[in-house]
Amino acid sequence: MKTRTDAGSARQAGSAPVTIDLTAVIVAVTDAQPRVLTLGPSVGQLLECLPSGPLTRRHRTLEQGLRTWVEAQTGQSLGYVEQLYTFGDLGRQDPATGDSPRTLSIGYLALVREPRSGSADAATWHDWYRYFPWEDWRKGRPEVIDGFEPILSRWAEAGETAGERHTRRERIAVTFGHHGSNWNEDRVLDRYELAYEIGIVAESHRDDSGARLAPHAAGSGVALAGDHRRILATAIARLRGKTKYRPVVFELMPPAFTLLQLQQAVEALAGIRLHKPNFRRLVEQQGLVEETGAVTLGTGGRPARLVRFRREALLERPAPGLRVRAARKRQTTGVRGKA
Amino acid sequence: MKTRTDAGSARQAGSAPVTIDLTAVIVAVTDAQPRVLTLGPSVGQLLECLPSGPLTRRHRTLEQGLRTWVEAQTGQSLGYVEQLYTFGDLGRQDPATGDSPRTLSIGYLALVREPRSGSADAATWHDWYRYFPWEDWRKGRPEVIDGFEPILSRWAEAGETAGERHTRRERIAVTFGHHGSNWNEDRVLDRYELAYEIGIVAESHRDDSGARLAPHAAGSGVALAGDHRRILATAIARLRGKTKYRPVVFELMPPAFTLLQLQQAVEALAGIRLHKPNFRRLVEQQGLVEETGAVTLGTGGRPARLVRFRREALLERPAPGLRVRAARKRQTTGVRGKA
DNA sequence: TTACTTATTCTCTCTTAGAGTATAAATATG
DNA sequence: CATATTTATACTCTAAGAGAGAATAAGTAA
Numbered sequence: 001m002k003t004r005t006d007a008g009s010a011r012q013a014g015s016a017p018v019t020i021d022l023t024a025v026i027v028a029v030t031d032a033q034p035r036v037l038t039l040g041p042s043v044g045q046l047l048e049c050l051p052s053g054p055l056t057r058r059h060r061t062l063e064q065g066l067r068t069w070v071e072a073q074t075g076q077s078l079g080y081v082e083q084l085y086t087f088g089d090l091g092r093q094d095p096a097t098g099d100s101p102r103t104l105s106i107g108y109l110a111l112v113r114e115p116r117s118g119s120a121d122a123a124t125w126h127d128w129y130r131y132f133p134w135e136d137w138r139k140g141r142p143e144v145i146d147g148f149e150p151i152l153s154r155w156a157e158a159g160e161t162a163g164e165r166h167t168r169r170e171r172i173a174v175t176f177g178h179h180g181s182n183w184n185e186d187r188v189l190d191r192y193e194l195a196y197e198i199g200i201v202a203e204s205h206r207d208d209s210g211a212r213l214a215p216h217a218a219g220s221g222v223a224l225a226g227d228h229r230r231i232l233a234t235a236i237a238r239l240r241g242k243t244k245y246r247p248v249v250f251e252l253m254p255p256a257f258t259l260l261q262l263q264q265a266v267e268a269l270a271g272i273r274l275h276k277p278n279f280r281r282l283v284e285q286q287g288l289v290e291e292t293g294a295v296t297l298g299t300g301g302r303p304a305r306l307v308r309f310r311r312e313a314l315l316e317r318p319a320p321g322l323r324v325r326a327a328r329k330r331q332t333t334g335v336r337g338k339a
Numbered sequence: 340m341k342t343r344t345d346a347g348s349a350r351q352a353g354s355a356p357v358t359i360d361l362t363a364v365i366v367a368v369t370d371a372q373p374r375v376l377t378l379g380p381s382v383g384q385l386l387e388c389l390p391s392g393p394l395t396r397r398h399r400t401l402e403q404g405l406r407t408w409v410e411a412q413t414g415q416s417l418g419y420v421e422q423l424y425t426f427g428d429l430g431r432q433d434p435a436t437g438d439s440p441r442t443l444s445i446g447y448l449a450l451v452r453e454p455r456s457g458s459a460d461a462a463t464w465h466d467w468y469r470y471f472p473w474e475d476w477r478k479g480r481p482e483v484i485d486g487f488e489p490i491l492s493r494w495a496e497a498g499e500t501a502g503e504r505h506t507r508r509e510r511i512a513v514t515f516g517h518h519g520s521n522w523n524e525d526r527v528l529d530r531y532e533l534a535y536e537i538g539i540v541a542e543s544h545r546d547d548s549g550a551r552l553a554p555h556a557a558g559s560g561v562a563l564a565g566d567h568r569r570i571l572a573t574a575i576a577r578l579r580g581k582t583k584y585r586p587v588v589f590e591l592m593p594p595a596f597t598l599l600q601l602q603q604a605v606e607a608l609a610g611i612r613l614h615k616p617n618f619r620r621l622v623e624q625q626g627l628v629e630e631t632g633a634v635t636l637g638t639g640g641r642p643a644r645l646v647r648f649r650r651e652a653l654l655e656r657p658a659p660g661l662r663v664r665a666a667r668k669r670q671t672t673g674v675r676g677k678a
Numbered sequence: 679t680t681a682c683t684t685a686t687t688c689t690c691t692c693t694t695a696g697a698g699t700a701t702a703a704a705t706a707t708g
Numbered sequence: 709c710a711t712a713t714t715t716a717t718a719c720t721c722t723a724a725g726a727g728a729g730a731a732t733a734a735g736t737a738a
Contacts, residue, residue, distance in 0.1 A: 061428040086425045089400040184657045301715025302703040318523045640684025641734040
């Protein structure tokens with residue numbers, strides 16, 4: 001449609017060629033680990049990247065374009081797909097791009113059931129904590145954060161005015177919490193952004209960005225090409241948040257599963273441990289699952305009932321989800337040996 | 340960055356010229372009504388539209404481009420701004436555009452304090468329920484929904500297979516609820532999408548879209564140019580949802596306000612009535628406000644304390660927000676006469 | 679003074695969430 | 709085969725939170 005006022009001329013004048021990149025974060029959970037599909041480094045491409053390709057006029061819809069590209073590049077066909085965010089800031093483009101057409105990346109989150117094990121393509125599945133080691137609190141506070149802390153405080157105290165120093169301390173407290181307390185697992189993107197600004201992650205140094213305070217810290221995880229690690233952070237944040245009010249985890253589960261498997265999937269995504277009896281109560285109370293009648297052996301103990309997702313739950317509750325909070329005391333889910 | 344596999348050639352081949360439109364939903368609350376800023380119809384532009392303009396190479400960031408356009412078109416400078424969604428499906432463009440370059444719209448939500456009353460610009464503030472009359476349940480169930488119901492059932496029963504009819508009935512139940520129960524105020528976009536698909540709103544008939552089952556229904560609200568009503572629906576949905584876990588309402592309040600004003604702002608956004616004592620308890624318990632010491636007269640009754648937003652609340656709670664649910668019984672907030 | 683309006687404070691009940699304990703039914707081990 | 713170990717499942721106890729309504733305070737309008 002037309003834009004009003006005298007925008008017409010401005011449009012002609014300033015409108016620059018733009019390329020739209022459709023980029024997918026494809027997530028699965030296997031063996032209680034969250035995985036993401038990437039294309040490994042190769043000749044002419046130093047870093048790993050997410051599956052992605054440009055929007056063309058053959059793509060009727062953005063999502064359809066994404067599906068096409070992903071299938072071409074990885075062989076994966078996608079089920080659940082959701083748009084995340086559109087990234088397009090200039091100062092943040094990989095300078096390798098030169099000043100060719102401006103590129104916007106539209107990021108998508110996709111959830112799939114199972115990593116296709118024998119994919120002959122260049123695509124490989126990786127534990128997503130490879131890119132965000134500080135996000136996995138399932139075995140307690142990750143040690144890598146110890147390495148960040150001095151960098152963070154140095155940055156805070158380097159503020160020009162007292163006010164700025166206060167704001168910076170506040171920001172650190174909100175995003176990273178206070179020495180283990182107040183950790184909010186949803187703030188994945190905030191943490192990445194802060195790490196990027198301060199220079200903790202490798203991308204800060206590669207990009208044409210202002211702040212380069214700290215040298216790229218140890219334990220800052222594997223970098224991805226372009227904006228891709230930011231897009232991944234956005235995806236994890238969205239998924240962690242959404243789990244709480246929509247039954248999205250079930251997109252990642254096989255048709256039948258045990259309650260422990262479900263719990264471990266949620267724990268894998270959220271990066272925290274949950275209290276087992278309360279988790280089960282929550283799931284059953286909300287009517288999110290129903291019996292299949294079958295049981296599994298091979299659990300190593302008493303056989304577990306196999307359940308399946310109950311679609312009707314969507315109709316019954318306004319916000320069917322797993323509103324979980326981390327167990328205060330570190331809580332074994334019953335699988336990983338004696339506490 | 341580069342795209343891997345043999346995307347290079349495909350990119351050259353298919354890559355079409357693209358225009359990026361930055362579109363703003365600018366929201367304020369005055370006199371307990373939610374308002375949105377639009378540019379009125381004019382010569383060469385039959386419908387109202389949202390402030391919007393193309394991204395140019397002068398805009399370093401998308402958000403900065405948006406702010407520039409909005410200020411040029413409306414004189415409003417924006418405070419809180421948040422990206423919503425990127426729309427770019429082909430089948431849904433206003434056919435008036437012809438087949439000129441494909442346009443993607445990136446929608447934004449902006450919150451401002453006060454409508455600038457005497458704006459000489461073409462921009463005007465309108466109650467947002469003008470575009471979504473069925474979304475305002477503050478005075479009970481809106482009558483316009485009565486007009487939709489037969490159209491909805493006719494659509495459901497027109498499904499080809501029994502399965503499709505069932506799916507359609509389910510979808511209606513989830514989005515519109517069952518005759519007044521199960522109304523979920525967050526599902527603004529779902530409802531608009533359904534209305535669009537069935538043909539309840541005017542845009543369905545204007546666009547080059549498939550379904551045109553029903554004639555554009557009475558009480559279906561004022562149409563906007565292009566995608567803009569969809570973008571507005573997205574904004575309302577986002578704002579209604581976000582209110583529950585982030586203190587965004589305060590972006591819309593004056594520096595000092597009474598608890599009733601705050602409640603009415605939340606009610607205006609959510610389109611539902613709240614239980615007054617419980618609302619106050621929630622606000623005070625969460626530590627979201629603090630005393631200013633002053634009181635207002637002119638409330639028509641006992642003077643009310645004036646409070647202000649307490650920023651520290653952000654640090655103390657993981658999800659500081661107003662997790663409100665509609666009062667079961669219609670509940671007077673004490674202002675609108677005797678129930 | 680009396681009615682009415684809005685503000686503010688309580689109370690009571692019911693649901694939900696956090697944390698821990700007890701029992702059941704398999705596997706592993708001697 | 710008895711026993712320890714492991715996982716599954718069911719309960720209990722407590723405390724916090726949410727829904728609903730009543731009671732009291734302090735103004736304005738008649």
